Amino acid sequence: MIDLVQNTIDGVMIGSSYGLLALGFTLIFGVMRRLNLSYGPSIMIGGYVGTVLYVQYGAGPLAVAGTMILGAAIAGIYVERLCFAPMRMGAGIASMVSSFAIWMQLEQAAILVLPRHTYPFPPLTTGAPLEWGPFLLRLDHLIMLGCALGLTAAIQFALYRTRFGLALRAIIGNPVAAHLVGINVSVAVMLAFAAASAIGGVAGFLVLSVDQQVTPMFGMWATLKGLIAMMIGGLGSIPGAILGGLLLGVVEAHCQWYFGPQIRDLAAYIVLFVFLLVHPGGLLGRAPGSDIAAPRTP
Amino acid sequence: MLDVTDLVTAYGKIEALKGVSLQVEGGKITCLLGPNGAGKTTLMMTIAGVLQPRRGSIRLKGAELAGLSPARIVSQGVALVPENRLVFPHMSVYENLLAGAYQRHDKAGVNADIERMYARFPQLHERSEQMAGTLSGGEQQMLAVARALMSQPRLLLMDEPSLGLAPLIVAEIFNIIAELNRDGTTIFLVEQNAHMALQVAHQFFLMEQGRITFKGTPGQLAEDEVIQRAYLGTRRAAG
Numbered sequence: 001m002i003d004l005v006q007n008t009i010d011g012v013m014i015g016s017s018y019g020l021l022a023l024g025f026t027l028i029f030g031v032m033r034r035l036n037l038s039y040g041p042s043i044m045i046g047g048y049v050g051t052v053l054y055v056q057y058g059a060g061p062l063a064v065a066g067t068m069i070l071g072a073a074i075a076g077i078y079v080e081r082l083c084f085a086p087m088r089m090g091a092g093i094a095s096m097v098s099s100f101a102i103w104m105q106l107e108q109a110a111i112l113v114l115p116r117h118t119y120p121f122p123p124l125t126t127g128a129p130l131e132w133g134p135f136l137l138r139l140d141h142l143i144m145l146g147c148a149l150g151l152t153a154a155i156q157f158a159l160y161r162t163r164f165g166l167a168l169r170a171i172i173g174n175p176v177a178a179h180l181v182g183i184n185v186s187v188a189v190m191l192a193f194a195a196a197s198a199i200g201g202v203a204g205f206l207v208l209s210v211d212q213q214v215t216p217m218f219g220m221w222a223t224l225k226g227l228i229a230m231m232i233g234g235l236g237s238i239p240g241a242i243l244g245g246l247l248l249g250v251v252e253a254h255c256q257w258y259f260g261p262q263i264r265d266l267a268a269y270i271v272l273f274v275f276l277l278v279h280p281g282g283l284l285g286r287a288p289g290s291d292i293a294a295p296r297t298p
Numbered sequence: 299m300l301d302v303t304d305l306v307t308a309y310g311k312i313e314a315l316k317g318v319s320l321q322v323e324g325g326k327i328t329c330l331l332g333p334n335g336a337g338k339t340t341l342m343m344t345i346a347g348v349l350q351p352r353r354g355s356i357r358l359k360g361a362e363l364a365g366l367s368p369a370r371i372v373s374q375g376v377a378l379v380p381e382n383r384l385v386f387p388h389m390s391v392y393e394n395l396l397a398g399a400y401q402r403h404d405k406a407g408v409n410a411d412i413e414r415m416y417a418r419f420p421q422l423h424e425r426s427e428q429m430a431g432t433l434s435g436g437e438q439q440m441l442a443v444a445r446a447l448m449s450q451p452r453l454l455l456m457d458e459p460s461l462g463l464a465p466l467i468v469a470e471i472f473n474i475i476a477e478l479n480r481d482g483t484t485i486f487l488v489e490q491n492a493h494m495a496l497q498v499a500h501q502f503f504l505m506e507q508g509r510i511t512f513k514g515t516p517g518q519l520a521e522d523e524v525i526q527r528a529y530l531g532t533r534r535a536a537g
Binding site: 163166167169170172173174176177178179180181182183184 | 346347348367368369372373377378380384385386387388389393396397398400401445446448449
């Protein structure tokens with residue numbers, strides 16, 4: 001019983017990082033209705049900038065976090081300008097394929113600049129885990145959960161209570177009409193991309209500081225985990241992204257405990273498979289086709 | 299007020315506008331009639347900046363609009379009520395109106411204007427918290443008009459406001475158009491409903507296959523000829 005609860009706690013903690021990754025994904029997918037496969041690699045670039053700062057200049061975790069988030073945001077803008085801005089509306093597949101090409105480009109660039117496979121990454125805290133009855137709570141895990149909940153609330157606030165949020169929701173609703181009311185759609189989309197990648201940067205920093213190392217494979221890992229968590233949670237739903245991440249984390253933690261680490265990654269795909277079969281809309285998303293009848297865009 | 303000269307807009311190699319020239323006089327209702335595929339919506343989208351013209355000029359009181367972004371054109375005082383209304387379906391009526399005032403920063407003025415829209419369109423007031431996607435077609439049309447008015451336009455462009463609406467609602471929409479014009483808004487209207495359009499218009503243009511083929515006042519051409527050309531085009535009417 002204690003194991004069950006401890007595993008669930010660990011799962012929730014790790015799951016909150018998946019949720020953060022899914023949050024950035026959801027923001028891009030919700031606004032653009034397009035899949036950015038380069039999302040994870042943008043975060044990985046931020047991580048590499050961070051590790052250089054750490055290894056070369058001995059920067060502390062906060063400075064590394066700041067540069068990593070900034071680096072991820074800039075890499076995100078680079079991807080947006082290259083793969084998304086030039087593609088016309090409705091060319092979703094084209095931008096997905098080009099974001100795949102940029103994924104490879106970013107990954108190879110990282111390998112060329114820093115050819116060793118792994119680089120060290122600073123830990124966030126080195127303190128002993130908190131004891132809570134028979135259970136152990138890691139401090140960096142708690143920070144992860146706090147960041148996930150705080151950022152979700154911040155994004156909800158930004159979307160529903162600010163002018164920029166109004167613009168983004170207008171673009172989600174109807175991009176042509178958003179142009180017509182005078183929203184600078186191109187700038188708004190670019191900023192949304194930067195914000196999404198910055199959120200990914202927060203998630204990436206928290207994960208890397210727990211792992212205490214970064215590899216070029218981190219990009220693929222982040223894209224996959226974020227994508228799976230987003231699809232389980234429901235495409236385009238902000239609370240769904242966090243819930244999906246938490247569920248994924250809990251399932252993975254239990255599977256690792258009962259079936260071993262090889263089964264852990266398999267479990268993620270099985271959960272996704274079951275959801276796609278039984279409840280394709282995800283936890284909080286709308287199933288495809290059940291949308292309010294929106295007027296056709298020209 | 300609006301001077302369009304030799305405007306060419308193309309989709310790839312196909313020119314939808316083949317050198318359109320027309321003028322909209324300030325304070326009046328100008329109507330553009332023509333069959334499907336004549337290029338009317340393309341013209342509206344080009345004036346609003348959503349489509350970029352290949353050649354020609356669009357001048358608003360002498361200032362060039364061609365080449366500007368849609369956002370800049372809104373700030374110049376041009377607002378388009380698009381074909382099919384295009385309200386933001388998952389935003390409330392109130393938020394749709396707020397979005398219409400996106401470029402304005404005078405909060406008090408925006409709130410006062412929203413109250414004015416509620417007074418003019420009481421259905422919108424009743425449904426202010428309702429998602430726009432759940433409104434009826436007529437209510438969505440009124441919302442689209444109110445949203446465009448929120449930017450305080452000098453020139454209001456309307457693309458087929460009667461499309462898909464019941465006759466009673468169409469009559470109401472045209473009443474609103476006449477009323478807005480009496481209050482001083484210049485209106486440039488695209489319509490398929492030639493009968494209703496000719497009742498409110500001060501002047502009208504006929505457009506066929508990307509060109510302006512007639513310009514005049516409503517009394518100048520027999521209504522059945524206008525209707526024939528507006529629905530069928532000259533070529534098929536002659537053959």
